[in-house]
Amino acid sequence: MDIGEINDDAHGITTPRIYTPPLRPLTPATSDGYGVIEFAERFLHVNLYPWQKWLLIHGLETNPDGSYRFRRVVAEVARQNGKTTVMSVLCAWWLFVDSGRRPELSPSWKFLIVGAAQTLDNARAPYSAVLNWCNPTPQTDEEAALAVPALQKRVQRVNNSHGEEAIICRNKAQYIVRADKNIRSKSASRVVFDELREQHTDDGWNAVSQTTKAIWSSQLWGISNAGDYRSIVLRRVVDEGRRLSDSWNASVETGQQTIDEWTEAHDTSYGYFEWSAPDGCELDDLDGIRQANPSLGYGPMTYRSVIADINGMTEAAYRTEVLCQWVTADIIPFIDPKQWKRGIDKKSSIPFENRVVLSVDTSADRETTYVAAAGYRADGLPHVELIMRRDGMLWVPKYLGMLRESWPNITEIAIQSKGCPAVDFCDPLAEAGWTVHMIEGFRVGACTGRFKDRVKEGKLRHLPQPAIEQQVSVAITRRLGEVEVWDRQKSAMHISGLIAESQALYALETMNAEPVKQQRSAYDSETGHGLLVL
Template sequence: MSSTLLGKMEPRIWTRPLRKLTPETSLGYEVIDFARSILGIELRPWQQWLLVHALELMPDGSYRFRRVIVLVARQNGKTMLASVLACWWLLVDSLRHPERVPPVKFKIVGTAQNLDIAREPWAQVKMWCDPEPDTEEAGDLAVPALQDNTAKVSDTNGKEYIQSKKLAQYEIRAAKNARGKPAARVLMDELREQQTWVAWNATSQTTKSFWSGQLWGISNAGDGTSVVLKAQRDAGIAQITEWDKYVEDGLQDAEEYANSHDVSIGLFEWSAPDGCALDDPEALCQANPSIGFGGMTVQSLASDAAGMTETGFRTEVLCQWVTADVDTYLDPDKWKRGTDAGSSIEDGGRIVLGIDTTADGSVTWVAAAGLRADGLPHVEAVTRRDGMMWVPKLLKRIRDTTGANEVAIQGRGCRAVDLIDPLAELGFQVDSIDGPRLGASTGQFRDRVREEKLRHLPQPAIDEAVSAGVARKLGDVEVWDRNNSMMDISGLIAETYALYGLEMFEASNGSVTASAYAEHGLMVL
């Protein structure tokens, strides 16, 4: 292997531009010049390439991409790229269109699952901009031109922000606290760590009210638990595939395509091809574009393989998505055949709610089951929220709206049992799933899927759980295995209990309240 090999500037998977990229059609050139002339930083070729392509402009001067998803192996310079971009956003881009987005409303939010990760690029920008450096060493690294344009820096824990003299602001938050005021720019680091949709759903909406708002999600490759990153990557690949179908095959030109298709997601992935050898020089260069620029070499990366698991090496160094070879309890293909976007419980029909909580009690799911007009059972996830104490109040509200008064829940040996007494005190009929019923409910759910006699909505979190959920032996039967499944399957378990309650228990009052389901809908996610 030659030490002169260089990392690949161009990613393996990427979204094509709508037009030739020049300083007039991409602001990436401006960022590169800002880094060079103001910060004294010569960005690496892959970083320059990415900025030029990701900051493509539409004819009206707005950014083409509302979402930019970047995947690249670790230690390739993601943090420096994010720091340069955030600094330029704060002190240059915030001034570009004051008539549309005044600087005082131009907020940049940096977030990650761990606040320390979000703090890394913020701390670099602080070092460049802080008009009152903490130490003499920090002062030596500051950039006077940026200090002159910075009004205030606050590094108080929980209130960390940098404010320009024009009142644009760059602040950081932990993902769980990311909900807040609208943001013109969002920088999400380590997107692979988001295993639920809470942070994404809250933060991704903050840019929508802004003209030319933009969100960047930067990460290494994910795994079966990285539901948010997988969904964004899948959406980007779907757009690339659609582009190839129409533009690359000559059915439409780029302008015609943009006028009739969504072109707002940019996916840029530096990753090794699937199935490559761990020490393949070309594969290492494709996933690590910084090889040959600094201390990283093909040899140094290849030598790391001896001290890592193959799965870890492929994920961390080759930026490959590695799905464990798991014998899932449900057949994902059979499950997919039961998907019906228009499925619903028959209006006025009986509704049984199912509840399950993760082993540590951190997350609780509520699901519902009922019969459709054609007699087939329907299941769906109703909501997923952190903690448990909110459940009785929400279920009472659902009952007031739909008449659903039955709750199916595991009767012992799990955190959810703490909800049984409060629900019973509220007058709910509690169908206890315990003992032999645990295995019976799990087996019954699989039978309905296998027989294609179950219908459900397309819900990505549940679909992912189906592809990751495994069972374990409990005596002579099989039950859901929360601990060994590749991701949280509590929503799937809640659906299992709801279906079992529907088919194996009877409503104690012998009647069903007329449901408002068809008019209002049951989904409260």
């Protein structure tokens, strides 16, 4: 199929700058993308742009058994290039064509498409387009003009209740839209995750990504513009996709490995496609704009209309929105992430006979509580570790009691005693016999500064824990008098795990406790106990 690409300076570049190559030539027999394009033209009367066709053909590559090669597809492209249109077309094809193609492996009554996003409004964008094409009861002349009779006949009913929106077909296939955290219990055949850049914590992505695991030939599509320092989920999948592309180029393209040799050592079920300008290019760079804006010249977007935004936007916003480049200079974390990584020791631990201080801290919205530990290693260096993270607060006293039963010489816990949710723990834990170290007054700033000093000096060790590494990368401070203190509100995500580690370290180094009886090591295989590592 000729996808209609025009190669001149007035048009965008169809092929993404960075992408996952196909494992075999793509034809109508090896990619469902061709069928989606034909469906769009014949039934929806939508003529897709060349880049949209390219994405569908490559993203819907199939295995010899007909299942999708990619279980995850992530695409990055600048704003206003037609992301919603291509996702709407794909969802319509899934619902009205794909849902009934393999009843023996994926019966239509189990076929569920989920549109997800950080907010329900973002998730509704592709859904609304599909509804316009298939609504069996249009309310206005405008809605009736958009409807496709062949699709209207396939719909049994539509649920318009807020938060419960759904299109239910006569074959029982469904398309629903939900805010990301509200689909945790559902199993989905297809998921479209819009505006992935808005995921500032792992919670939504973790909930959504688990829904497709038990389904034959399932797919999760995430499509987004470039992110910023807060976009931790998108940053991770972008880095993963770029590494796979770089590995392919260094191994297969150079002839050092065959395709089969490469696939044996790499994840071939992840497809990554990035339309972006090269980092550091000039704001008005023609080729960079063409590369990030593949719709250029095929619709109303022109080079002149793009560069007209240069003077009306900040450089950071222009690079992110128009050039699809990552701009991370918006924040300078209090602790240098590179210095933090130098303290990683995969074998680091606290000997059981050594003193251990715990700390507990809860996020400002009271949604998540963290427990951390600090103690000295055998070589005398302090070790910090996140040992538990769970939603809410009520579980903490019982958990700490169970921990103390299994490791009786843990008796100390550090808590910020004013101005934060964790203050609720002070009295109950003291009444339960814990030695509670109050982090208040000058100590709030001292524990923040001391923690940074230990990291900078290379005198702190810790395990590789992604949850803490993410918090380090976005944790900022605010001035309180003459000192810096952790800023729970303005950091880009919850940083209570990091705060708990800093408090535990401060109490370990500066606050005394009654000596405790020496016990057998919790790392001894005969005891079966030890710190819980996330």
